[in-house]
Amino acid sequence: MPESYAEQTNLLDWMYRDAQAVEVFSLFSTYKSWVRVEIALAQGQSESSMISLEDLRAIEELSDARLPDFATLRASSLNVGYPIIELLSHLNSQLPESHRGVLHIGATTQDIMDSGLALQILDSGELLLEHIKKIGDNLALLTKKHALTLMPGRTHAQQAVPTTFGLKCAIYLAEIDRHRARLAKAFSDAARISLYGAAGTSAAMGENANDIRRAMAQKLNLHDELIPWHVSRDRLIDLTSQCGNLCVTLVRFAREIIDLSRNEINEVSEPGGHHKGASSTMPQKRNPVMSEAIIGVGLSAISQANAMFRAGEVGHERAAGEWQLEWKAFPEVIIDTITAAKITHQLIVGLSINSQAMRSNIDLDNGSIMAEAYMIELARIMGREKAHDLVHQGAQVSASENLPLHVALARIDPLVAENFSTWPLDPSMYIGNAQEVCDYVLKQWGTNSAK
Secondary structure (H helix, E strand, C coil): CCHHHHCCCCHHHHHHCCHHHHHHCCHHHHHHHHHHHHHHHHHHHHHCCCCCHHHHHHHHHHHHCCCCCHHHHHHHHHHHCCCHHHHHHHHHHCCCHHHCCCCCCCCCHHHHHHHHHHHHHHHHHHHHHHHHHHHHHHHHHHHHHCCCCEEEEEECCEEEEEEEHHHHHHHHHHHHHHHHHHHHHHHHHHCECCCCCCCCCCHHHHHHHHHHHHHHHHHHCCECCCCCCCCCCHHHHHHHHHHHHHHHHHHHHHHHHHHHCCCCCCCEECCCCCCCCCCCCCCCCCCCHHHHHHHHHHHHHHHHHHHHHHHCCCCCCCCCCHHHHHHHHHHHHHHHHHHHHHHHHHHHHHCEECHHHHHHHHCCCCCHHHHHHHHHHHHHHHCHHHHHHHHHHHHHHHHHHCCCHHHHHHHHCCCHHHHCCCCCCCHHHCCCCHHHHHHHHHHHHHHHHCC
């Protein structure tokens, strides 16, 4: 079997998984991050005279060392349970004999792997936040352009009152703005050095432990952290939870695009092209495949984010199986979230807006979408209960006899129109503060983007 086929395990990842995100968490990048951490450790130890300058110069050359044989690395990892012993064996074999044996002094396996993960968190955070900015910028364009584009507002999947497409986009934009702030903080909080030794006391590092750790953090551009976090995975859980939270918004957006693109609604449509979303047997079909991908990938991220809570159930000073779950769940959450965000950006950029269909759908049910507006005006004269009953009766007559709502109301009460300055009511005059909300959200997004 060709390797390119053999290494694929599911269609969702094969079709959609973002290559840049995968590269951040690839075994190659993971290995390189461990080497960077070992070199930074040596640099910190050299500054505290724990190892010689000559040892450091030799160790720094390891950044360009050849890769280990991955079959050997895997075999050793299976035997030991972790890859760092074989990593050290390989790196020492690349050093001149006189400089061997000084790597990794005072550190433990999880120090290296957690610090390496922190480097991957930095890189993946840049990717995701860039996609979030692109999503927000393009939602802002739609918000501004369609602030007054009339369309039906829907509650319980049924037409309710008029709204605007711009207001709908503004609500999503405000969510994206909040997600950006939360995720920026979560990525930053999780990007921390780990150097605490076997059980978190840093005893093996000696009296210069804090200085070495601080120097190491600075060289890797990570936050310093005095308090050991070998078993405290709360920052990682917070990060994956915030990713899951973002994916809830992306999935909700995708589901709305699917609904609004239905033939009988036809208010939006995904980017098209030759055979885009085609059916193998129904030539007319143009399925919302981008939205479907966002839902599939986003739900996968949410599911794996839930697994991170179980991975955090660690006892004593080191995990006994829970950490292994994190090895799989954490990268999956980040990669899937980046993937869902990237597809969402592409979808929004190419989204087609059918403003004519939006306007015509306002009149779809004989103007019953204006029932609340009629009731509110009549309530000023006769009170809410009587007004509600009158308009409810009018809506029933409208539906049963296929009459415009205002005609049905006039049939029930021929003098009803005298209570209105405009008859019939204009849906475009019943959108409340839609423009104000759009303007506020746009200003907020612009201000926060400039920070």
